[in-house]
Amino acid sequence: MEKNIYIPDLAKIIRIDSVTANEKIFDIAFIDKEVQKSFNFKPGQFVELTVFGVGEAPFCVASNPRNNDKFQLCVRAVGSVSKALHNLKEGAKVGIRGPFGKGVFPYKEAEQHNVLVVAGGMGLVPLMSFLTYMMDLREQYKNVMIIYGAVNPANILYKNEISYWNSRDDISVCVTVDNPDDKWTGEIGVCTKLIPRVDFKPEDTYTIVCGPPVMYKYVVQELEKKNFKEDKIFLSLERRMECGVGKCNHCHIGEKLVCVDGPVFSLWELRNIKEAI
Numbered sequence: 001m002e003k004n005i006y007i008p009d010l011a012k013i014i015r016i017d018s019v020t021a022n023e024k025i026f027d028i029a030f031i032d033k034e035v036q037k038s039f040n041f042k043p044g045q046f047v048e049l050t051v052f053g054v055g056e057a058p059f060c061v062a063s064n065p066r067n068n069d070k071f072q073l074c075v076r077a078v079g080s081v082s083k084a085l086h087n088l089k090e091g092a093k094v095g096i097r098g099p100f101g102k103g104v105f106p107y108k109e110a111e112q113h114n115v116l117v118v119a120g121g122m123g124l125v126p127l128m129s130f131l132t133y134m135m136d137l138r139e140q141y142k143n144v145m146i147i148y149g150a151v152n153p154a155n156i157l158y159k160n161e162i163s164y165w166n167s168r169d170d171i172s173v174c175v176t177v178d179n180p181d182d183k184w185t186g187e188i189g190v191c192t193k194l195i196p197r198v199d200f201k202p203e204d205t206y207t208i209v210c211g212p213p214v215m216y217k218y219v220v221q222e223l224e225k226k227n228f229k230e231d232k233i234f235l236s237l238e239r240r241m242e243c244g245v246g247k248c249n250h251c252h253i254g255e256k257l258v259c260v261d262g263p264v265f266s267l268w269e270l271r272n273i274k275e276a277i
């Protein structure tokens with residue numbers, strides 16, 4: 001019998017880590033081991049998570065796609081589902097549908113090229129699946145630079161991973177904050193400020209951008225000043241979603257649906273969709 005795409009599979013929260021005042025990381029595994037084994041996602045894909053009795057919302061998978069014994073989500077508490085999820089304890093059951101989205105980060109195309117990653121705020125979350133995958137297979141990529149901007153030091157996500165990347169000499173990491181505290185010794189200001197420092201050859205570089213929509217225009221302006229090419233710049237979009245599977249039309253941008261055609265698009269694709277950015 002064909003699977004009903006609207007019925008979630010049962011999964012269990014196996015670990016919860018409070019990373020900031022508003023964001024928690026959830027390690028989740030499907031109850032049915034066969035379902036877990038066949039849960040193969042690509043960097044940039046998302047799932048629809050159900051908190052039973054409350055509702056469903058989309059979240060990007062933030063863990064390495066090469067690990068298939070569990071997966072990870074990082075969720076900011078903003079509304080009904082995410083706040084209810086934050087109130088759950090380890091061992092609680094949730095529903096999961098997915099993975100969804102066919103537009104993914106260009107993890108294959110970028111092999112043997114430089115990779116520039118620009119993340120703002122929660123935008124680091126979807127990128128974690130790409131970054132952890134790339135770190136595992138580091139020799140398949142040329143130079144890697146990560147630019148990450150957060151509002152203030154307390155809001156920086158994935159601090160352990162960032163210090164690990166900083167300890168490696170094959171990755172360049174620049175973290176900047178808008179509002180520093182007394183202890184902050186790093187960069188200050190928006191992440192676009194750091195793009196002029198990138199010295200990668202544009203024709204040999206894939207750029208991946210994820211962050212609040214307001215950031216995209218300015219990041220793209222800076223990248224284009226450096227002659228980065230629109231078919232090698234990729235951006236992940238968020239739209240309000242319901243079904244996640246191309247049926248309800250909630251997430252359309254022009255003629256495209258973010259849930260099935262995205263959520264990751266090249267800048268070239270977006271410029272060919274009316275009202276996209």
Ligand SMILES: Cc1cc2nc3c(=O)[nH]c(=O)nc-3n(C[C@H](O)[C@H](O)[C@H](O)COP(=O)(O)OP(=O)(O)OC[C@H]3O[C@@H](n4cnc5c(N)ncnc54)[C@H](O)[C@@H]3O)c2cc1C
Nearest residue numbers: 046057058059060074075076079080081082125238239263
């Ligand atoms: C592909 C994709 C991936 C995502 N990945 C992540 C992720 O990894 N982590 C993460 O934390 N979030 C992620 N999000 C965002 C997350 O899905 C939303 O924040 C979602 O709305 C949370 O559901 P909720 O029920 O908690 O909040 P909601 O109750 O939906 O409220 C969320 C916010 O939207 C406002 N809102 C509610 N209804 C409407 C409406 N009809 N129109 C406009 N605004 C409204 C609310 O006031 C509130 O500020 C992702 C979204 C998409 C589309």
Ligand code: FES
Nearest residue numbers: 242244248249259
């Ligand atoms: S969420 Fe229903 S069509 Fe995209």
